[in-house]
Each structure stands twice: as structure tokens, then as C-alpha cells.
Amino acid sequence: MLLMGVVAAATGAYPLLIEQSYAMFQADDRAMLLLIPFAIVLVTVVKATALYAQTVVTAAVVQRVIADVRLAMFKHLLTADMAQLHAAPTGTLTSRFINDVDLIRNALSRVLTGLIRDVLTVVALVGSMFYLDWALSLIFFVVYPLAAIPIVRIGRHIRQVSRETQAQMGDMTALLSESLSGARMVKTFNLEAYETKRADAAFEENFRLTMQATRQRSRLDPMLEVLGGVAVAGVIAFAGWRITSGSGTVGEFSGFVGALLIAAQPVRAIGTLNTALQEGLAAAQRILEVIDAPPAIRDRPDAAPLRLERGAVRLEDVAFAYEPGADTLKGVSLDVAPGTTVALVGRSGAGKSTVFNLIPRLYDVSGGRVLVDGQDVRGVTLASLRRAVAVVSQDTVLFNDTLRANIAFGRLDASDAEIEAAARAAAAHDFIAAMPEGYATIIGDRGVKLSGGERQRVALARAFLKDAPILLLDEATSALDSESERLVQEALERLTRGRTTLVIAHRLATVRNADRIVVMEDGRVVEQGTHDDLLAQGGAYARLYRLQFAADAPAEG
DSSP states (O other), X not given: OHHHHHHHHHHHHHHHHHHHHHHHHHHTOHHHHHHHHHHHHHHHHHXXXXXXXXXXXXXXXXXXXXXXXXXXXXXXXXXXXXXXXXXXXXXXXXXXXXXXXXXXXXXXXXXXXXXXXXXXXXXXXXXXXXHHOHHHHHXXXXXXXXXXXXXXXXXXXXXXXXXXXXHHXXXXXXXXXXXXXXXXXXXXXXXXXXXXXXXXXXXXXHHHHHHHHHHHHHTHHHHHXXXXXXXXXHXXXXXXXXXXXXXXXXXXXXXXXXXXXXXXXXXXXXXXXXXXXXXXXXXXXXXXXXXXXXXXXXXXXXXXXXXXXXXXXXXXXXXXXXXXXEEEEEEEEEEEOTTOEEEEEOSTTSSHXXXXXXXXTSSOOSEEEEEETTEEGGGBOHHHXXXXXXXXXXXXXOXXXXXXXXXXXXXXXXXXXXXXXXXXXXXXXXXXXXXXXXGGOBOOGGGTTSOHHHHHHHHHHHHHHXXXXXXXXXXXXXXXXXXXXXXXXXXXXXXXXXXXXXEEOSSGGGGTTOSEEEXXXXXXXXXXXXXXXXXXXXXXXXXXXXXHOTTTHHHHO
């Protein structure tokens, strides 16, 4: 504010110096011939220095605000409910981080740099104009306020169009992300033309919305230009009449016109600022919709750390629905004793993965309770609950970082020796050591530099390092070749030893040795027992088994 005040005051001094120059010429004051040019140079240097400092300081403020907004949105999304994350495509959320935040940055820069400085500058110039000629100044105040009405109306429309444009930008970003990440499928199915048509429609819609906003914005400058011309014409006509009638001087007129012309630029900038401001407000509204959405899954005020004993898991008459009226689980009851392995089997959509999601409280039950060592998971802190659970799934999540870092996500404070021990237990150390940079090797986006079996063993090493008493295995050996599956299966046997383990498996051969097999159908538990007992019953499990092992079924029976 101080620096912008200096800039405004220096700008307001120019018309006064012009008026003094004319007075100096008329008076033939030789002493002033040196003083006035020196004063002009001094004012220019002061203004330039303050302008530079103000620009740098303003940029620092704006960039800090933007960084904080991005961090706040990122932290919120990391702690948001799974339902909220799944409600919007990744591309849409990414667009808010980039496009929406850029609009906020532009609006902040324009407001801090433009609005405040230009308003102060106009105030200083108007002060100079009234000092030089109050009557001429009234013309300025009659003409320019007329622009406020269309400026407000155009700004309101631009805000709506900008909101639509940003939403469409999110959809376009999501489409590009889908198409490029699925390039292999697009090529093998000859979908290039189809995807090009989808992209063309998105680009055309973006073109339409952008042009709609451009037409609205472009109306402001011509309108302000015309109003400025009317004001200058009125001033010249009135000043000419006064000079010819002897009631005004050329010096006063020249200084006043100088002030008026200098004021034209900041006045026009203030008028067009409303456009950037409305676009920034629309973007801020979209970002605040994300940040202000309260998570449903959070610690209760009276939440206490989980008192971990042996890691017993119990589901009591659990009901759950992702969408109202469409129950996924319908009264599921299940006991998993400490140190035992329980396998969940059944057709896709039976509710197996939902059971997994409820144990670490990624979602909350609609009815019933989920207990860990006799404690309702809703009554304990999320951090303590999730420290007690390790998950290994078929969709291995790896980051574009070193192998050491990807394993250390299991426990961030682990030493190099502990990381290596976990890798050895997961049968991952040998292939890691054979890499050029060993544990410091960057594995690429989603672990693209590793094979499927290697990615799975890194995920297992992460679970070994976490050393959680409750282990959730979701199709951990699916889509692997025989050798990789053997190595992963051996590592899994070591990992599950002494832990409470729940396993989801579609291939029944991988769960034959489980302590208990739970068969789920349509969100319910329909059978429980050992492999041999369930085959002997001839029920749902026996039917699933015969479908997979028709040739061996008679022998097993």
C-alpha cells in the first residue's frame, strides 16, 4: 500500500509540473529552467523505483496465496472421503489445481496491483485536476460514472460464463487424461477416430465458451474509449470557451488535459478489472466447493487411540450402500480370530471389496458395527486404526520415486537396514540389487520400469515394513506369470504368518489352505467353512469350485 501510494503520488505530480512549466515559460524565469527538469527526473526515478518494488512485493503476496490455496486443496483431497474423490474425475480435480488457480492468481494480481494502485492514482490525478480547475473536473465526474451500469451487468454475465468454461476445462482435461493413458487400448481397438471425435467436440465447446467470454470482455474497452472521448471533447469545448473569454489560462488547460489523459489509462483498467475479478470469483467458488466440503469420515471428538491387542476383526450385522437404496452389504456378520486367515470368495459384486473398505474405515457402515479387538472402528482415531492395517492389492500403487522410498511408505522412519530386510522377506532384494542404482533406482510413473511381479513384491515389502497385525490381501497374485506367482506366494506365506489375514480371491486354488472360507452372494454371507467341508456340503462354494476345476471336481468330491 505504501509503495502504491508513492506511485500514485508521483503520477499525480506530473500535471502540476506541466502547469508549472507553462508558468515558467510565461514568466521567463531562468532559475526554474533547471529546477523543473530536475524535478521531473526525480519524480520519474521515484515512481520507477516504487513501481518495481511494488510489483515484486505484490507478486510475492499473490504467489504465497496461490501456493497456500493449492496446498489447502491438496491436503483436503488427501483427507477427503473416498466417495468425494470418486465423484469427480482426476482430470476435473487437476483442472482446479491449474486452470482455476491461474484465474485466481490473475484476479489477485489485478486487484492488488491494478485496483488499489489505479484507484490511488486516479484519486491523486483528480486532486490535481480540482486544484487546476474544479469546474472542468465536474465534466469528468458526470461522464465516467455512467460506465458503472454496463460494467456490472457484463461482469455478472462473465462470471457465469467463466464458471461454465472452467467446468468444461475440467471435463476436457479428464478426457485427455483418459485417452492418453489408455493409448494402448485405443490403438488395439482402432478407436483413434472415435477418440478424435470426442476430443473435437470438447475443443469446440471450449472454443464456444471462450469466444462467448471474449465477446463480453471486448465490449468494455470500446465503451470506455467512447466515454473518454466524450469527456475530452467536453473538456476542450468548455476550456476553449473559458480561455477565449479570458477566465482561464493555457497552462491550467494543458495541465488539466495532461491529468485527464494520464487518468484515462487507470480509469479504463479499473473498468476492465471487473472482468478478471468475476473470473477469479467464479474460480474461487469452484475451489472452495472442494476445500469446504466436510469429510464424513473423520475422528469423533471423543475418539481414542486403538488399544491393539491381538488384531481380532469382527463384523456385526453390517449393512452398507454406496448409493441410497442400493445396498451392497445386507446384514453381514463375520468373525476373524487373531492370527488366522479367512478367505472371501464369490462372484464379482458380491461385496468382498466393500468388506475390505470398511475395516480401515475408508467408508462408514450404514448399519451394524465393525470391531477391531472389540472396539468400534468409528470410535477410535483414524491414524491408530490405519496403522494396524496393511493392504496388498492387485492394483499395485507405486510412485515415480526410488525403490527405497516406495518401500519406506510402509513406515517413513525406517532405516536402510529395515528397508532391505523387508525387501529380502518379500523376495525383492535380488532384483533390486541387480539394478544399476539399486535401491536408489527411480521406477517411473506407476512403476513402469518394473515387471508385474516386481511391482507386487515391492508392495509386499512395503507391507512387511509396516508390520501391521491385520493384513488385507486383495487378489495379490492375480495376473502374474508362474515364476512371479511362486515368488509372491512364498512371500505372502511369510507375511501372513502370525497375522490376522483376510484374503479376496477369485482363483479358489490360492485359498484352499485358508483357516476358513467365507462365501458371499448378493451382499450376504451364504456359507462358511474349510475347503473340504464346503465341498462336502455341495452348495455355493462347490458350484464355484466345479466351474473353475471341472476336470478335478469329481476327485475332490
